[in-house]
Each structure stands twice: as structure tokens, then as C-alpha cells.
Amino acid sequence: MASPNTLTSQDDDFPRWYQDVVAKAEMADNGPVRGTMVIRPYGYAIWERMQSELDTRIKAAGAQNAYFPLFIPESYFAREAEHVEGFSPELAVVTHAGGADLAEPIVVRPTSETVIGEFMAKWVQSYRDLPLLLNQWANVVRWELRPRLFLRSSEFLWQEGHTAHASYDEAAAYARRIHLETYHDFIVNVMAVPAYVGIKPPRERFAGAINSLTCEAMMRDGKALQMSTSHELGQNFARAFGIVFQGEDGQSDVCYTTSWGASTRLVGGLIMAHGDDRGLVVPPRLAPVQVVVIAVREDDDVLDACAGIYEALQRAGVKAVIDRGRGSFGRRVTDWEIKGVPLRVELGPRDLSNRVATIVRRDDGTKVTVGIDAITATARQLLEDVQVRLLASATERRDTATCDVDTVADAIDAAQTGFARLAWERLGESGEDQLNQVAVSVRCLQRRDGTTPESPDEEELVAIVAKSY
């Protein structure tokens, strides 16, 4: 087994454990439908935890869940010029249904600004209807040229938020709030992945957006992965779809809209940010299973003791499962390691007679022997330690692989192994061209203190430059 630097499937370095645990390793064998992906139950359990954590934060930001159609009339796309231009090449279009050719082709949604815009126009009449804060959990389809497991599959699951506001400032503030309080908070505090926050340079923006905010993480091979985006759409979509409201003064005005999303790509990001040669490493706050209680042997007394430990853990709010001791010990241990379960409690007859158990950490492999009565307290403390250590070590890896440079040539050089940081005004259009020619791009623009700027026109911005997935 090799390090999980990439999610390619033909490579000698391909970590085979993805296939066992998380997803079907190669894209699903699905005839001419290329690049679809099968997520196995354990991988999906991780995604469900991501959904749950994100959904809580989305609701805290006031948005409500809703659902909109999978099929979108092709004409909707034509209404926003940049949007149609950006998405046309990757649309899957239905031209035939119900045994006949359709009068108008139907697009399988690649994202839902257009349908949701259509409905927002109906729903918004008055300033009293604003802000309208919607979110949907859905699958979308993008016929990408080169699919990649988890990172760019033809079909993927995500959450897409869509909001309409009465003013530019309010819309911008909301996009920023989602960017920081929903996405960045989740990525850092739950996934334990340090992410650079910032805005996209104009050429990297979402098609139709006036500003795109992004969280960019570094994978173990030094490449960048966009973990989430939040877009200020200005009045572009609102004008195209007629999302208009009457203000307190009686005047009609066009709304300002936002959209924002995070996808199953996050599962790929998790694998590549924390995984090691032994398999997945899932941070405790994200883990569907935080502690596995392993019976070293299938023995009644041992099983009783395991059940007691399990119940005590559950009572303390720890997500635990019992491995009941069928099969060889080594094999079972390895299986739990591959799944990245943060802690395992090993208990056998010898331990039982001494009233102790061994707790092993997945992240660094260290073992401690503790009295049976102390297991819950120790486990809770260790879970906290693991969470902290994962973020700290990922941050250290990222920081040592981020170089400050002064020239485009040095940036390209640094981007071969990590990130480069240089003054945005040093780069300019021509610098960006030079980067793009060698598959390097500006991932985001930040202020000098690392915070997210309002626009690319702010003074003294720095560009984070890297190769990306």
C-alpha cells in the first residue's frame, strides 16, 4: 500500500483500501455513462456526518431546505449569458422522452441557479419576502472531460444554497457568512483540515458570479483542492429571471442573489488530507464510529465486559461499536484501521483478569493500558487529543509546503511541491497566463493577514498559487 496522495485508479500508488471501504475504486462500470461513482456504505456514513454538520450550520445561518426539479428546460440557461457559456460544454441534455422527441431539450441540472431563480421570481414580491434563504441537498450532473474519483465525478451529491437579498451589502455579507461560519468552520473544526480562505481571481470565478469566495486546502502531495465556494451573483441572475421586489418606498428593485455549495468532493479531501499507508484516518468529530471495542477472543466473559464498556461510552455520548471477536484478531484490527476509526479499545481474557484494557490511537498508533473503569474518561480525552493533533499536523505540513516568493518563475517552481504565496500585483494577467501554461493557477487571493478580501481590487493582496485537482 502506498500513500493516498492521489485518487487515480491506474497508478501503482493507488491506495487499494479506498475500494474496500469508501467507494468503488474505478468509476462505476456504467457503459457510456462515464465517470459515475459508487459510494459504499461506510463512505456514505462519512458523507452523512458531513451532511449533518453542514446542515446544522446552514440552518444556523437561517436557510431552509427545499427541493427543486432535476430537469431544467434548456432555455433557462440561455437567459444568463456567462452562465450558459460557462456550463454549456458540460451539460447532459435529454432530447427524447416518453417515446418521442421533445419540443425543447431538457438539461439535467449541473447546478440550480436557473430553476431556483425561476421560482424565486414567483415567490418574491415584497421586501417583506426578503431575504429568501434556501438550500437543497441534491445530486447534479456535469459531463466533465476528465472525471476523477470523488473529486470530479460526472454525477455528484452536494448541497447548494441559493439566496435573494434586498441589497448588495446584505448579499455580500451573507455569502461571506456562509463562507466563514458554515464552510470554513466545518472544514477546520470538524474535518481538521486547515484551509486558506480567500476570493477567486476574476478568471477563476463561477460562471455568472461577480465574486467567488473559496476555501482551499492542501493535500498530502502539495496539490490544492477547492473544498467549498460561495458566490456573490450580483443582480445577474435576478435580472435574467425577474427576481424583483417592491421596497418600503413603493419602488421596484432587482434582488441581489448568492449561491454556495459543498460536495462529496469533501470525502476525497478527507482521504487525501489525513489518510496514510494504513488507510483512512477520520477525525473524531467527523467519525461515524469514534471508538471500536474489540473482543480479542470470542469469549462470554470478555463479551460481557465489552458490552459494559460499550454502554458506558454510549452513555457518555461517544459513538461506539463492538467487534465481537469472530475471526483472527489481526485481521479485525486491520479492518478497523482501514476505516480510520480514531480509537480502539482491545480487551481479552488476560486484560479482564487484570481489570485493564488497551486503548490504541489510529492517528499515531500509540497505546495506553488503562483500568476498565477509566476507559470512558480516557477515551473522551484521547478523542479530543486526536482531533487537535490531526489539525496541528496537517497545518504544519501545509505551512512548511507554502513558500513566499517574488517572481512567477519561483512560484511555478514552488508549485511543483506545494503552494506559493506572492503579491497579487506582481502577477497580473500575464503572470496568470504563464502559470496556467504549466498547469498552475491562482487558487485564491487573500489579505496579508490571511483573511478574505471584499474584491480583487483591494490593495496589497497576496495570491496563493498551486497545482490543483
Add this chain to the structure above:
RNA sequence: CGGGCUGUAGCGCAGUUUGGUUAGCGCGCUGCGUUCGGGACGCAGAGGUCCCCGGUUCAAAUCCGGGCAGCCCGACCA
């Protein structure tokens, strides 16, 4: 669409250069037994349109011609 490469059992591969009994190996799978404190072992089994079509030949996974599919690097991108 450019540049590389590959199609043989569920998965990973050898065999193809130099055509030759019944097409092999590892993992996985089924059964029985012994095991079980770090990926166990023995024995017995199941499992194949050798990508497709055509040609050469006594004989084709192997040679020739033509297709098709997939993977990797690039353009596109959550």
C-alpha cells in the same frame, strides 16, 4: 481533441516478442478441519465470449487488417 499506455476469472496480473496438449498465478469466494493477543494454515472446490469483427494457418490469447472500450498526462471543472 493532442501525447503515452492497456484490454485474459469478482479484483490485480503473467502468458503475446518466437502460434502448439486441457490458458495460468496471487487475492477474494464455497466446503471441511486446525487456528485465533497484529492482515492464519492445510486439504478439497466453484469461477473464462482471452474486448469485438474479419483474415492467415493443420492449429490463434499469441500473427495480419479493421473496429470498440478503458486508463494516465493536458485543455474543462465542486
